[in-house]
Structure formats: structure tokens, C-alpha cells
Amino acid sequence: MQFADLKRYVYINHKYFNIREVLLNIAVLVKLAPDTEAALKIDADRLKIATVDINYVLNPYDEYAVEEGLRWKEKFGGTTTVFSLGREEAVKALRNALAMGADEAVHIVSPGGLDMLGKAKALAAALQGRGFDVIFAGKQSVDDDCGAVGPMTAYYLSIPHISTVVKLDCDGSRITAWREFEGGAEKFECPLPVLITAQKGLNEPRYASLKGIMFSKKKEIAVVEAAPAQAKIEILKLNYPPVRQAGKIVGQGVEAVPKLLQLLREEAKVL
Amino acid sequence: MNILTYIESREGKIRVAGLEALSAGRRLVDAAGGKLTALLLGSGIDGLTEIVRGCGADAIYLADHPDLALYSPEAYCKTAATAMLKSNAQIFLLSATALGRDLAPLAAAKLDAGLLTDCTEAALENGQLVVKRPVYGGRLIMTLAAASLPVVVSLRPKIFPVVKCEVAEPTIEKLTLNLDGVIRARCVETKAEAGGKLDVTEADVVVSGGRGLRSPDNFHLIEELAAALRGAVGASRPVVDIGWRPHSEQVGQTGKVVSPTLYIAAGISGAIQHLAGMSSSKVIVAINKDPEAPIFKVADYGIVGDALEILPVLTQAVKALER
Secondary structure: OOOOOEEEEEEEOOEEEEEEEOOEEEEEEOOEEEOOOOOOOEOOOOOOEOOOOOOEEEOHHHHHHHHHHHHHHHHHOEEEEEEEEEOOOHHHHHHHHHHHOOOEEEEEEOOOOOOHHHHHHHHHHHHOOOOOOEEEEEOOOOOOOOOOHHHHHHHHOOOOEEEEEEEEEEOOOEEEEEEEEOOEEEEEEEEOOEEEEEOOOOOOOOOOOHHHHHHHHHOOOEEEEOOOOOOOEEEEEEEOOOOOOOOEEEEEOHHHHHHHHHHHHHOOOOO | OOEEEEEOEEOOEEOHHHHHHHHHHHHHHHHHOOOEEEEEEEOOOOOHHHHHHOOOOOEEEEEEOHHHOOOOHHHHHHHHHHHHHHHOOOEEEEEOOHHHHHHHHHHHHHHOOEEEEEEOEEEEEOOEEEEEEEEHHHOEEEEEEEOOOOEEEEEOOOOOOOOOOOOOOOEEEEOOOOOOOOOOOEEEEEEEOHHHOOOOOOOOEEEEEOHHHOOHHHHHHHHHHHHHOOOEEEEOHHHHHOOOOOHHHEEOOOOEOOOOOEEEEEOOOOOHHHHHHHOOOOEEEEEEOOOOOHHHHOOOEEEEOOHHHHHHHHHHHHHHHHO
């Protein structure tokens, strides 16, 4: 289904009825990421984290993206298709999204070693030609914290994007979106198709229903292969940040306040 | 190595983060040789050149156009790409603010350039750009190199110092731009936080409250201390999740990462994801009832006690200090 106000004429009882029916074709990009409470260890190669004993979950920001994709489907009709780029583990992210209510899922099998540009190109190649009216993604994943794949994917699809969106409205053909900056917020207007990255606060993600979980288990996941690409950046090493030494307990209760202020002025010199 | 630095401005005002990026650019150019060009974008921004003049740029490009008055990813990206070509730069440097984090990936895609986001260190090693950047919300630090040029580099705000420097008078050039039909996603309105509220990522002092405040009604105690210290109000994830405070105040892995001079955590126990967001602060003060709370393991100074009792006394003492 292509975007825009689709005016359809339905022939009922010898009359044509003009029904304004939107039926949106919605895509959501998701990925798996380590639970933010997980204890992280650096792997022997010093380039990545050791994956054993880590609980992987749907990237928290992608939950907002999936939720938004489902709300739009419920409002306008249409289908929500989730895409995930990665190795076998990506299937878990897709099943989580299917359990929340997505209709279709596509696993883009990564050849490994892709940088942000390579990932965005792989996603754009999988999305291209499917006529999506709107594409949702999380504002960043909580592993590499780049926030780059969304805007880059929009670029390769030649569609506009609006990132870190906290409030979003759509009338079926145009959107208005709010994003925050330091000390303020800005409102964007844009026609469909568009790519939106979701910031916390956009919505409250739903829990998977029992029916959804059953559906996600047996739903067949489409598979496409991503093309390998030469990375333009190179990871040299991964380190733990410098450990902060525990300081001193100045004292107990309000009596400690004068001593604290003295230390902040004379020792730390920050006041 | 030629560098183009975008100097962020909003509503006719230069943002300090933009000057931080310019100073960082100066250091790289001094080390490797080359030319540093500062790019100013906006509408009616002639006056901004004065501020940038003494900050180390060899050349200043003025991109003055009605379509650049408000931020537009598409128009800003096209302008940056034009400026990169004109200045023959290999590095596009900008600050990793809300704007910079949006513009950098789009510019990287347009320039077919590698992207290094939110860097806390940047240096040239044997002619190769090598950076450090926090990953996993600051719980690990990754070292990366630009394997090819050009490269787009965004720098975390409040990490790189602004250094005034003596260089020859910069040349000033107006860019000729054609932005017809470029903007599809258009900014139509901006809204400042009520009372010119300071953002946690920009403040020198951040006072954050957690569940130890026991009720949203008690957050005025945090606000009053923050006001006395001319700082910003922060919050832990639990109090944002239950709706006591807006998400824009959340400090931590799924909120904002802050590096103020002074960070005061009141009634915050210190979950891993919170510590990740504030551990790079210069001085940390913790106030918590539980002497075993993990926050004390990273704090320089701690007071064991009830935040509700201690905060008002601390605020009064800070105010007394001012007088």
C-alpha cells in the first residue's frame, strides 16, 4: 500500500461510497541489547563484551518504537512489520516484537563487521521497495549509544527523519513531532513517508499478551541476507572506565552539613 | 589535515558546546598542520562572527539563509556538505548536543564518511584520528580510529575546554546556498523550558533526587538547592518511571549522561545504570539514609541521613555562603 490519503470508492447497493481509508504500511527497526542492569565483562579479544551470562533484551528505546508502530496500526489500520539486523540472536528481538503485536518479521542476517553506515545500508536495502509509509526505530541502542542508524537509514531511503521524538501526531498523511533539545523543545511537521526515532516518554510500551506470545512462537520469520561492507571506522580496544575511589563519609545527619560545605570549598574547591 | 567545525547557535546565540568543538579542532590542527574552518548556520547571524573571531578559526564560513533560522536536518546537512567541499576538510567536527547527535549521522551518510559519536578524547596518532568514547551508557570506554577519510566526529559537551587563542585574523566568507525544496521535515515552532531552566547536560552543578525524597511534593527541596547553586535539577530513573519528574531530567543510561563539576545525589541509592550516567562528574556528593548504598562507593563526600532533613539545611548554608 502506498502512502497518502487513499480515497477509495466502495460499491454498495448500487451506489459508490467514498471512504477515506488510510491503511498504513508500518515498519519498525529493532535490535537486541544487554539488559541495562547486567554486569559487563570485556572479552579476551579486548574488542567486545563477553556475551556469556548476559541477559539480552529488546533494546529499551525499541520498545517505544514497537509500541508506536502498534498504536498507528490500531488507529489507521494496516500492518506492522518488524526488521532486525544481526546474527541468530536478532530473532529473539523479532519474537519479542511479534509478541507485543507486530504482524510480520524480517531477519536481516548480518555478515558481521558492519559499521553504522554498513548497518544503515543493509536496513535500507531490506526496507527499499516495500512502500512503507512510516518507519519507527529507537533513538539509540543501549550498547554502542550512537543513535546513528535511524537517520542514516532515512538518508539511504531518501526520506526525511525526525529523531528522539517525545510526542507524535498523524492525520493519515502528515505528522507533527516534538523533539527535545538542551533547554527546550522543537516541533517538526513533515509529510509521510518519514522515519521517526523514539525517545523515552513517547508512549508507554505494552506487555506482550498470552495470545501474542503464542503467535510469536509459531510465526514464520522471513530471512534476507545483508551485503558485507568495508568499515570506515576501526575498533582498537575496549576498556573499563577509571574506577572512582570511594571518598569519605563526612558524618551523619544535618550536623554534617557545615563540614561538607567546608570540604567542598577548601578541599574540592568547587564552591 | 583540514578541519571544518560547526559552531552551534540557537536563536542568535552561540552555544558553549560549539566553542568547545572549535577549541578541540584548533588543537588537532596545531598538532597536524592544516586549516581550521568554523561554520556558522542561521538567519541574520552576522553578529556571531565577533564571538568566534578570537577562538582559533583560520576561516569563518557564514551560512545565512531563512531556511537555516531553525534547525532542519536536511538543510543543515546540505550546508555542511557544501562547506566540507569548499574548505577541502577531511574532518567534520561538531558537538554531540541534541542537534549535533541528529546532524552528525546524516552528514556522515551524505559525505560517505565514518562516524565517531560522542567522543570524550580525540587525538592524531601517526596521522590517524584516534578517539575514545563511552559505550554501554558509560560503563565501558571504546577506543576507535578513523580507518578512512573524511570522518565525522561529534564531541561530548562539557569535556573539551574552550581555549582562547591568538591566531591571525580569520577570513570571513558568506556561503552561497540553494536550499530550494530541500526541507521536507520542517521545524515550525520552538519552545523554551519554563523559566529558562538549565539542562542537566549543560550545568556546572547538578542536584538529583531519587525515591528517598518519598513524594513528588518534596522535590522543591531539590529545586531550591539547585537554584542556590545555580545548577540544574536531575532525577533517578525510578522517580521518572513513576511520573514524579519529567524524562528530560533523568540521569543515567536510559536518560542523560552528565559531567558537571559538582553532582549531588540525594535519596538515590545508585543503581548501575544511574552510576553510568554521572560517574564522570568531577566531584560527587551523596546523601542517603542507607550507609551501604552503592552511591557511596563513587561519592567523594557522603552524608548518611534523611535527604528531607539535610537538603533544607544544606540550601540555607549555601545561601549563607553567598552572602
